[in-house]
Amino acid sequence: MKKALVTGCAGFIGSHLTQRLLNDGVTVIGIDGFIDNYDVAAKLRNLAEIGKHPAFTFHSTTLQTGRWDIWLENVDVVFHLAAxxxxxxxxxxxxxxxxxxxxxxxxxxxxxxxxxxxxxxxVVSSSSSVYGTMQGTVTNENAPLRPVSPYGVTKEAMEQICSVYVKAYGLPVTMLRYFTVYGPRQRPDMAFHRFFRQMMKGEEVIVYGDGQQSRDFTYVTDAVEANLLAAQHAVPGDIFNVGGEREIKLIDVLSIMGTLMNLTPRITYQNGPAGDSLRTCADIQFAQQRLGYKPKVALEEGLRHQLAEIRSQSKG
Structure with a gap:
């Protein structure tokens, strides 16, 4: 890979991926439309260091402007994270x-x-939301797709349109279903970021639901590694689960966070919003076999890194 296009390059995962590609000597074209689904200042922080790299060219626009001749010139790999x-x-x-x-x-x-x-x-970024609430032990890529939110429906439809282009034209597309990615630069509306901020301020932690919902959490650098491996080893049409090292209940994650901060979280429970899955747990055997994917960052370590970044931002 000599030149890559990264859509959504200023976002959480996209900025980490862009940084990794540049560190690996890849020339990167980055696109981000700065959709105001959360504070644009966070995305600008993500770009602050990346934008100085001589091998990085940034286009501040949405994909709908369609300047594809410029964006795709001499590009070997497209990492599609914009969403x-x-x-x-x-x-x-x-x-x-x-x-x-x-x-x-x-x-x-x-x-x-x-x-x-x-x-x-x-390489297209999808989501475990396509599965809805998972049944049984772990969920592999052949499980029924039963999204329980409009967001999950759009991700399933996105996968379907990708599969159509693979079948009709042999377009070399592969898809990654992320299971709740966390780590530094996580969106401020996501649970871990919000929990740490509330605890740092001495506020009650707001938990939607009863805290017994469980997740398979994936550290952001493991998600980045999955992208790079897929670009190298995937077969057109492949779909991979990208998960972490274990499933854990949300209430137990809060206990780990409290230990890291030397406090006992004060928790307030609120009704869970419509569309939240009660359980996710990834079977990553296919990604292990085809790609050599293996999550390297344990939850406790990843949470330490995320907490350190949030504390650094607060001091800044």
């Missing part, structure tokens, strides 16, 4: 925005890559 995230905000009139950013923009990208003399490899 409108978040389960809770995807209901009501906002659903049209999710359709635009998650489905229609992806189709435009696929069509543009198809027109290239040699289409680049395309």
């Amino acid at each position: 409108l995230p978040g389960v809770r905000n995807s209901w009501g009139k906002s659903f049209a925005d999710y359709v635009s950013h998650n489905i229609l923009a992806t189709q435009e990208l696929l069509e543009a890559c198809l027109q290239r003399p040699k289409p680049p490899v395309i």
Whole structure:
């Protein structure tokens, strides 16, 4: 890989991926539309160091502007992370925005890559939200897709449109289903970031639901590694679960956070919002076998890194 396009390069995972590519000597074209689903200042912080790199060219725009001849010139690999995230905000009139950013923009990208003399490899970021609330022990990629939120529906539809282009044209697309990614630069609306901030301020921690919901949490550098491995080893049409090292209940995560901060969290429980999955747990055997993927960062270590970054921001 000599040159890559990263959509959503100023976001949480996208900025980490861009930084890793640049460190590995790859020339990167980055696109980000600064959608105001959360504080744009956070995205600007993510770009602060990356933007100084001589091998990085940044375009501040949405994919819908369609300057594909410029963006895709001599690109070997496209990492497609641009999306409108978040389960809770995807209901009501906002659903049209999710359709635009998650489905229609992806189709435009696929069509543009198809027109290239040699289409680049395309690694598309999806979500465990396509599964809904998981049943049984662990969930592999062949499990039924039963999203319980409009956001999950758009991610499933995005996967379907990618699969159509693979089947019809052999376009080299692979998809990664992330299981709750966390770590430094995590979106401020996400649970871990919010919990740490509330505890640092001495506030009660607001937990939606009863705290017994469980998740498979994935540290951000492991998600980045999955992208790089998929670009190298995936077969067109492959779909991979990208998970962490274990499933854990949210209430137990809060206990770990409290230990790291030398305090006992004061918790207030509120009704869980519509669309939240009660349980996620990834079977990552396919990613292990095909890609050599293996999560390297344990939850306790990852939380320490995230806490250190939040404390550093607070001092700044």
